[in-house]
Amino acid sequence: MAVPATPWKIPPLIKAYEALGAIGDGRVRIEDERRATVTSSDGSKTYEVETSADGREIASNDNASYWQGYVGYPAIAVLIARGFYRPPANVTDALAGVAWKELNRKYKNDWTRTIADVEKALEQGGHDPDAVRSEAEAVLSFLRALRPVRGKRTRPAAERPAIKIR
Template sequence: MPTLRLPPRIKVLEALGAIADGRVECVNDKCVFARVASSEGDRVYRVYVDVEKGVAYSDDNGTRLRGYVGYPLIAVLMLQGVLPFDERLSEALKGVPWRRLNEKYKRYAIVEDVVKRIASERGVKPEEIERFLHRVMEKLRSLRLKRLESPPLDAWSG
């Protein structure tokens, strides 16, 4: 099993936005299985992550096609308490049109600057975001999750 790579930093912010938007639905009590809706609501990603076993599955493009920890996985890891979570920062990212920004600017660094501006207008300083990103990326680096090709079972139907 390949180890998932670190994501682009913007994916951490996108995960915070997904949580604030109420787009993450835990399917079981420990949130090992979850559904995460895309920012436009036209797709729903299936997520399975078991940190004790060191394995993860998500059918989002970042995880499945590019081999990094995608934002649906990051959001679930935050809800599980594995990754840091900041409610104030999350709320500042509520309603951000992620797909539209990614398609418009085509570069994550530019989108990150735009998102930082939005958060700043909502009372969160860029340096707070930087500190938070650093903490999450360090924790993700230490997890070294292995990517499952398929989920262990179809628990999302329940």
């Protein structure tokens, strides 16, 4: 008898924002029909994501997926890049260039404050923060409907060592 697959927890809303931003930045690279990589917003890490053909089975080596047990933003971004969910371009474009790691550090991973900062910047940039929030919430609804399960568990990606310039 097969062991039932472990379902992923649904992530906090910020992870949908981060995934949409990764799409806007073009940080997702599809390697083949199963494998993809996602570069972090500051370029210090590259995450490896594997998905099944239907997108339900997901393996990702980002910290949130490994330690918190929810679908991390790299996996969400890969599902979007593979066409399982299609956000409007104006939303992904609006979230391009956000320094997520820097903001999350600034606010000590208080994601409500990070989102508030991003929404303020969106408004100042002429974008509709309510439309972006609505799309991020729709991404989480998509994940609830997908009911993704865990693929193989892989250790988190390490930061690339700093390059010393002489």
